[in-house]
Amino acid sequence: MEATFEPKILGMLCSWCAYAGADTAGVSRTQYPPNIRIVRVMCSGRIDPLFIARAFESGADGVLVAGCHSGDCHYISGNEYAKDRITSFGGMLDFFGIDQRRLKLAWVSASEGTRFAAVVAEMTEELRALGPLKLKVQ
Amino acid sequence: MTITMRAGGEIDELLRKVEALSSQNLAGCYQCGTCAASCPLRGSMDLPPDALILHLRFGLPGVLDRQTFWVCVGCDSCVEHCPRAIDVSKIMAALRQISIQESGDHLALAQLPETALRRLPAIALVASMRRHTG
Amino acid sequence: MGSSMQIAYYPGCTIKASAHQHEGAALAVLRTLGVELREMAEWNCCGVVHSLTSDNLIRHMAPVRVFARLREQGENEVATLCDMCFNTLARANLHARQQPEQIAAISVTSGDELSYDGGAGVLHLLQVLRDRVGLAAIRAHVRRPLRGLRVYPYYGCKLLRPAEVGIDDPETPAVLRDLMQALGATVVEGSLQTQCCGAYHVVDHAEIVAGRVAATADQASAGGAEAIVLSCPLCHYNFDTLQATSGAPLPVFYYTQLMGIAFGLEPDQLGLEEQQIALLPLLQRHNLVHVKGEQA
Amino acid sequence: METHTYDTLVIGAGISGMQAALDLADKGYRVLVVERQASVGGTMVKLDKTFPTNDCAICIAAPKMVELARHPNITLMTNARVERVSGSVGNFEVAIWRQTTYVNPLTCKGCGDCARVCPVEVEDQFNAGLSKRKAVYLQFPQAVPAVYTIDYAHCVGCGACDRICEVGAISFLKRSQALTVNVGSMIVATGFEVLEPTELRREYGYGRFPNVLTALQYERIISASGPTDGKITRPSDGQTPTRVAWIQCVGSRSLKGGYPYCSKICCMYATKEALITLEHAPDTQATIFYMDLRAYGKDFQQYYRRAADHGVRYIRGRPASVEENPDQSLTITYEDTLTGEVHAEQFDMLVLSTAVVPSSDNRRLAQAAGIAVDAHGFFVSQDELLAPLQSTREGIFLAGGAQGPNDIPDSVAQACGAAGLAAIPISMRKRAAEPEPLPERDVSADESRAGVFVCGCGKNIAGYLDISAVATFAGTLPGVAFAETCTFACSEDAQRRIRTAVEEHGLNRVVVAACSPITHGPVFQQTISEVGLNPGLFEMANIRNQCSWVHSHANDHAPATAKAEGLVRMAVARADKLRSLPAQTVEVTPSCLVIGGGVAGMTAAVTLADMGITTYLVERESVLGGKLNTISTLAPSDTPAGEVREQLVRAVLQRPRIKVFLSAEVSEVEGYVGNFRVTLDEGVGGAITQLQVGTMIVATGYREADLRGRYGYGDDLRVITQLELERRLRDGTLGTPRSVVMVNCAGSMDAANPACCRIGCTISVKNARMLRRAAPEAAIFMLYQEMRVYGKGQEEYYTHMIEEVQPFRVRYDSARPPEVRARGRGLTVSVYDTLLREDLSIEADLIVLTAALQGDAQTPRLKQMLKVSTDAQDFYSEAHAKIRPLDFTTNGVYLCGADHYPRTIPDTIAQAAGAASRAAIPLLRGRVTVEPIVAEVDPAVCTGCGDCVPHCPYGAMGMDITHGVVSIAEVLCKGCGTCVAACPSGALQQRGFSDGQVLAMIEAAWPQ
């Protein structure tokens, strides 16, 4: 039933900006689709590609990694490492038969509640269009 | 044209006179251009008011040959808007006066046709006379 | 109707010579409002422009003499109609108050033993109307509201600047607007209302004036105005004679003339026929005057 | 009336007040903060991003706000004001009036139900009047305290809010309170306001034309949480503007129609706003009208150039007037003073950079506190040169915008300085002891027994999802021993309930499904630690902010309930993997080393000593004083520099706690915060000394750049620098020059060195005055690019100078710099004057170069030892350009004075006191706390590849050479986990965020 497919998104958010941005979306009651599950880490720099792979294995149709805007990192430069790491990992997804569009990297500040909601909404729609992730059985 | 500023040069005579007559300190001008932008008659001037002040400050030649201060009618737009409280209108008046003292009246009323003289409001004639003669 | 208010009045040269329609209208309107303007028995030219340079002291004499005469006549306040006279007198007054030693010095050297301390008051007629008579009283006298008439008040410079003597806010003056609205007219405003018309350049650089007048009249027309209303005889002359705009020239009224119309006074009391740009056709279009003989 | 006693009172809780309070509280002093508004935060929280780094204002302010509210040594009193101050330093009696808000802050849950039903709408001042709020309201989403407030001025008393509030937080019987407190010292940090140009500067149409805004309004418009959600639209019609203009100095720098001072921050914030505008919509035309572009600070000039390169149009000219067109666009008439042409140009929107003005309440407060304000209403210092932070009453100090316009870094530096000074009068008091860790149950060997508490938050959660279902579901999860719902989990009785459940059911993990761990996590962690559970054994599922509030379907609760169950499953899975987080502290050697004995170093040493701290002051030269040994007199008070030097040196020598080392240099540094081992080398024949210190302050100052080969410098003795001029003025060896040409920005603001030297303009202004005195007949020329006499005082000083000295001011462009040529016996300077639009050839017999400034020549060596970084000019890099301007990223090392960036002496003194305050925190605490969530290495797995080492921003990782594995200095680790993700062999883990913990959550996100 393609029409009612509800994609599953795993969000990994840094505590200081993106997670706080998601909180702001809440305080402002900005509505977005309930498809995301959020894991908080202190810094986007903590996010190991392994986490992303495991998320796909565990049933996620998409993974959102969100951290502070460039220059805003609470830990000075963790988000820059995250950017490099996640981008290069994204480049390898094809190899596993995963469409690169299923991994999204976004920068969300603590005040950008609306932006956070928009990112989730947009990603939900994109994934809906892509359909469920079917992993090749290893 | 390169302007040469000589060592040991005296403070420009004209500047000194203008400052005395207008009781304005031209050095206080920030060259912000508000006066020029606010002047309704700038289009008829051959040097905007702020540039006139700068020419006076640097003692550039030819200031008295300019039309600007004759064009100025003393409407005080610039005075109202200058952030540095410089009364440009008074500087213009001083230049008119110095010019008249040095080279005589600027207006030859006799040259105006009789009919015009009769038609014009008295204030126009008197004001014009006052501004253009000593 | 008995006069309830009396004020000394300084007419100045221009009012008497080329702007008597303004004076006629003013006197008639004020009579209606119960204000009597008592012309000073003896007056001289105000000097027209306030002298700005510091050595030109003798030029402050003329206005000071006006005040001295006023005092001799037992008055302490004087009203003017002409913006230029008002400005010159008011600035001279301020000068006399701020630099009494200068006035004393010129008075002695000129052999003219005038003594004046800057203590008298000088009023523009618009101030009398706004602050003494009040807009409510004016509104109460309106018999023929100027409904539908769209006017562009023009202030020029002398009424507003410098701010120390101006009768209204130099950025957003309201006195003419409020007055016209009290008469029932619709007001059109624009940024050139407070910009100089070129003034005395009409004498030998009429092109400067023509340029300013055209720009202002164009702004008024673009805003939908049908007429310009103003208070200064020199502005009036400039707008009336040099309005070479692209469209049809806008009629130019003194505010006193429009007050007269609204008060229901007879057109011939108001000097409506004495301008170059005819005023009557517009008034007729709005049914504000009826041309004799054409009455339906 | 009972009187409470605190150590210090801080008035105003903007960034300055917050920083000052935290600095004192961290030292163990009890601080009372009085804020007149409902929330702390001040102006900064209204801003979008901040120059020159463009970091998000709320992102960096919010953690401070939360920290303030939570700090055990801080008492926060909002909606309050100071009425009267009696007594004297050490013993002030302060009368305070606390306005009731009719809402009980202890019970309000911040749910907002009341605001929903309130019938009254008023202008929202937080959004600068651009939107509406209710009479009962939360100032902004991140407000602290997160408690609603009734705005009694607008409330009509209908009682609707009271009826809806489920916790009964609203009570109209609550009275305002008068109270008296006793404090030892005070800090005034009341900030500033901005001019609303409805009276002054009316010509720009503010208040008349809807599309004319103040810059503060524009900040709200571009802010993501502002009235338009960050979409840039015109107030008149909601359209996106394509042409936006800024007018600078509106009401500033005005002898008429405004204030005479420069507002200091507006050139930069306009630049920032223009840049952000272009980021939002690159096709926008952004135009800034300015007189002098005052990009004076560190990286400001580069920021300004970047904006110009991005297409921000800068026009030098001050518009005369603004008129509105029928389509509500605006026509601005201006002269471009660089071409002399006057234009009337149309814009869609206009932003006015309006003057910074004193807080409206300053005069009343000044009277109440018995301190002085200046003619404008800003608080004034006792001595503008030497005691910039000391008010006119002993024991009361000033910080931030209360003194005049200041940007955030300067405000923070001043706040730290004020905190340092305010600590002195109370230094003999007993400080609050470090809280003793509570006894803990060892649960490491036990099976997981989790308790799950599902909060309804009144109807905030319960209204949109089925909390009972969630609790029942939780009970079925593995490892869960107990699950129940509660109406308000954070209420006192619910906390008691949690504690009881832990004890009764032998729980060893606690999961609360409620709101955000950021705001509420610590509350619950505290609760469980009271019953012997380590705070690390707590986990939270955010089913309010992430679920009920954002999936608020009135009828269909299923999706939100399902998601809440998912979030709880994830939290429980993680809880199972949780381990205790050991709370570690490290003992500190209670002394400080100050490197550099100039104004900065001496001031820091004196402040430290007065706080009771043993201090070592090391100076490389044989005398103390730094540049004071060269300079002649000091602006702004014309005090001879020699006198100031004597005064400071005396202050140092009089303090037995300060030990001075002259002709000495640091040759080796080992260890880390709390325990640095430093070797001092007094050079050939001198002693070698070993010191043990807890913290260090670097105050090594600046030098003039070497200009040899440029502007004729080095070839002709008549070409000198400002410092050389100072020496000649001091020694009376100037001679009688007839024509002096000063060249500002020599070696600055060009392609090779884009930086602005910050103080060069002020120095040239001062020295023009000094030259006029020494050579009354001389013609004085000032060649400048921009006249950067920023802030209160400097502009007035400059105005005074140009009128008195009447120098020829020549504005040149960096593209056509002045050229110096020897001609015959004389010198000639050729320069193109951009305002006169003519080439000038100036005969000179003395040329004074305002040389570019750089950090000390030894900096490259010292920075290696200290493991800190610098910029291209050898100026040290601070930890954070906005909120940690005095810290290095390396813990325990601080900086101040001109080694960070050139600055005037008052700024240097403020910073030095601030660095002393920062450096004193670990020393007065006696121990430093180690971040509990640090990274740890498993030496058995580590291959010693070293890949992780460069990833650590704090230099916490190093190679353990003997074992061939990495080692982590836990004291330095801040717990970001970046290294952990970098390790290719899985040898690193982060406590609290181990792979196992994170993966458990991921695997539990959906039913398997």
Ligand SMILES: Cc1cc2nc3c(=O)[nH]c(=O)nc-3n(C[C@H](O)[C@H](O)[C@H](O)COP(=O)(O)OP(=O)(O)OC[C@H]3O[C@@H](n4cnc5c(N)ncnc54)[C@H](O)[C@@H]3O)c2cc1C
């Ligand atoms: C439009 C604009 C843009 C800016 N952009 C930047 C930028 O990009 N980067 C940057 O560095 N700086 C910027 N600034 C400057 C920055 O806002 C200030 O440096 C900073 O807010 C000053 O903090 P403060 O704590 O001293 O004052 P404030 O933030 O004004 O805080 C003062 C606090 O004291 C309270 N208070 C006042 N009077 C009393 C009283 N009598 N009793 C109790 N409490 C009182 C106030 O309510 C307020 O909470 C900008 C400023 C403006 C106006």
Ligand SMILES: Cc1cc2nc3c(=O)[nH]c(=O)nc-3n(C[C@H](O)[C@H](O)[C@H](O)COP(=O)(O)OP(=O)(O)OC[C@H]3O[C@@H](n4cnc5c(N)ncnc54)[C@H](O)[C@@H]3O)c2cc1C
């Ligand atoms: C020409 C000129 C005129 C000025 N006039 C004024 C004025 O009128 N008013 C005003 O407010 N400000 C003025 N200033 C600014 C003023 O000089 C600075 O604010 C002030 O000197 C900064 O003090 P500091 O301690 O940071 O640096 P410095 O004065 O440079 O002192 C640094 C000290 O550290 C020592 N040092 C450096 N490296 C080491 C090391 N590795 N080990 C040990 N010691 C070391 C140096 O020897 C020096 O003694 C002027 C600056 C200049 C260039």
Ligand code: SF4
């Ligand atoms: S407005 Fe005033 S300060 Fe500006 S250029 Fe004109 S005279 Fe100078």
Ligand code: SF4
């Ligand atoms: S006073 Fe003269 S210079 Fe000034 S605005 Fe009027 S006409 Fe122009």
Ligand code: SF4
């Ligand atoms: S309804 Fe009650 S609990 Fe909710 S925000 Fe209002 S006062 Fe606070």
Ligand code: SF4
């Ligand atoms: S009582 Fe006041 S605050 Fe409460 S709902 Fe009514 S008007 Fe609003």
Ligand code: SF4
């Ligand atoms: S910082 Fe100074 S120069 Fe720049 S806009 Fe503000 S007041 Fe004007």
Ligand code: SF4
């Ligand atoms: S703990 Fe519960 S009641 Fe308290 S604020 Fe959070 S969700 Fe609301």
Ligand code: SF4
């Ligand atoms: S002299 Fe220095 S402070 Fe002034 S503009 Fe040039 S570089 Fe900047």
Ligand code: SF4
């Ligand atoms: S967790 Fe971050 S701060 Fe700690 S050692 Fe690793 S990289 Fe450094």
